[in-house]
Amino acid sequence: MKLFKRILILFIIIIGTIVYLNYPKLNIISGYAAKSMASSIFVAQRSATSVTQQDNNVPLIKLATTEIDEKTESATASVYGLMKRKAIYRDGLGTVLINDDYNENDFTLKPNRIFSSDTIPYPYGQASPKDTVFPEINEEQLSKSIATAFSNPEIQKTRTVLILYKGHLIAEKYAEGFTKDTPVLGWSMTKSLLATCYGVLEHQGKLEMSWPAPITAWKHDERKDITLNHLLRMQSGLAWEEDYTKISDVTKMLFLDSDMTQAQKDKKSIAIPTEIWNYSSGTSNLLSGILRQQFRSHQAYLDFPYIALIDKIGMNSMVLEADIAGNYVGSSYSWASTRDWARFGQLYLERGNWNGEQIFSPSWVDYVTEPTLHSDGTYGAHFWLNANGKYPDVPRDLFSCNGYQGQYVFVIPSKSLVVVRTGLAENPVFDVNAFLSEVVKIVP
Known part of the structure; x- marks a missing residue:
């Protein structure tokens, strides 16, 4: 019985040490997953499934579970419920990981854009590229x-x-x-x-x-x-x-x-x-x-x-x-x-x-x-x-x-x-x- 208790205590110490050493990493893992998901959805207009299966399906990051809120244009990720991180979309500025001190009214500026709509062929303009044949191209x-x-x-x-x-x-x-x-x-x-x-x-x-x-x-x-x-x-x-x-x-x-x-x-x-x-x-x-x-x-x-x-x-x-x-x-x-x-x-x-x-x-x-x-x-x-x-x-x-x-x-x-x-x-x-x-x- 004493041997069992000693083994159990040793096991708890080992698990505790692992958690202690790796707990701060969860902040990074959750942050990466939330930011990647939010930007891929709200900037790139991709699906959450494709991001989960591809972009976030890498060592450590795949440990995170991510939830999407279309209404608030945000993504929240955590690792087994720990170290929740949230990324939100801001018009014109993409997505950003926020913290407890974040106030959406602290920064409200966004860049002014001038989107061109000319008739010049791509790449110099917005029209379709020319169908050009170069005899020297193999x-x-x-x-x-x-x-x-x-x-x-x-x-x-x-x-x-x-x-x-x-x-x-x-x-x-x-x-x-x-x-x-x-x-x-x-x-x-x-x-x-x-x-x-x-x-x-x-x-x-x-x-x-x-x-x-x-x-x-x-x-x-x-x-x-x-x-x-x-x-x-x-x-x-x-x-x-x-x-x-x-x-x-x-x-x-x-x-x-x-x-x-x-x-x-x-x-x-x-x-x-x-x-x-x-x-x-x-x-x-x-x-x-x-x-x-x-x-x-x-x-x-x-x-x-x-x-x-x-x-x-x-x-x-x-x-x-x-x-x-x-x-x-x-x-x-x-x-x-x-x-x-x-x-x-x-x-x-x-x-x-x-x-x-x-x-x-x-x-x-x-x-x-x-x-x-x-x-x-x-x-x-x-x-x-x-x-x-x-x-x-x-x-x-x-x-x-x-x-x-x-x-x-x-x-x-x-x-x-x-x-x-x-x-x-x-x-x-x-x-x-x-x-x-x-x-x-x-x-x-």
Whole structure:
């Protein structure tokens, strides 16, 4: 009997320790599940069943149970009834995880949009794409390249693929449940969009990348030497842990913080600028906060990305999501259809020129594609690069917007190609080199 009691006590201690160590993680798990469900339903107009079976059917997240309230446009998730988290939809701002202090009347602004409805063929306008035949395109190879992306759906989990050549749509394919109009979460592709806002402001003569970051708290310590360029290149030397497998700087920021622009701002310096390269979503959200400082009002900040960039090139489906405080989550949360993501890539292929209007300087493309020190040629300024041949069978001039779970906008200037691929598996599970090596073969 004594032995049984000892075993029981030991068992209780073990279970208690497991619960104690993992209980805080439930907050992140519930938060992820609620946010994913709410955005997928109220932004992307998808079904709860598809989100449960696909997006949220991943380790740990699938432990959460999520309930939808169509009336309040919200989703609530918990893990076995514990750590309930709620995400609500806000018109124009997407969905946001709320906390106990949330008051819907604290922030009521939303961006003003100008949705274009011209008769210019896609991708430069809203009309249907031209049915153009390029004699140099190898049609058999084109079909093969698309098939490569969808050849093993259970493993590759590709959702959409689209290819533009010389500004013309030459191929697109969508998995079941997705169409040309379905908004897709870009995750960290949002970083490239945020950086482009800086390129627009630079082109307008309103700031320079060499300027010190305008952070008052940094003016009297070693962080005073950090510039906008250092932040855009992820070489500020600030501490940051980008680990999505545990409670880390990035998961706390995305799923717990009301104001996501603060997390990186409060970090100490661990190296002088340019001494190390450290990928940080906190840095991108800090840049979103610095972007806010460039405008006299919060409304002007909310309007700027749309007026100066997104709506200007006809990305009508795009939604930038904001945190509770109304700051764009420039690290992670933007939604757009595959066709609209391709417009963004085409803007870069055209070196900032859109239907004759220069959105940002052509030199901006050279800037964002210049390899950053210590990144092994894989990173520029909030864009990913192939400068050192990470993808060995693809031209070295390729640069891209990359997002979690394999969201990609690839720009290949030497081939006049823009390639978009979205899904739920990233490199190497989805073999980017194998896919793109087939794509580039379509052009002599």
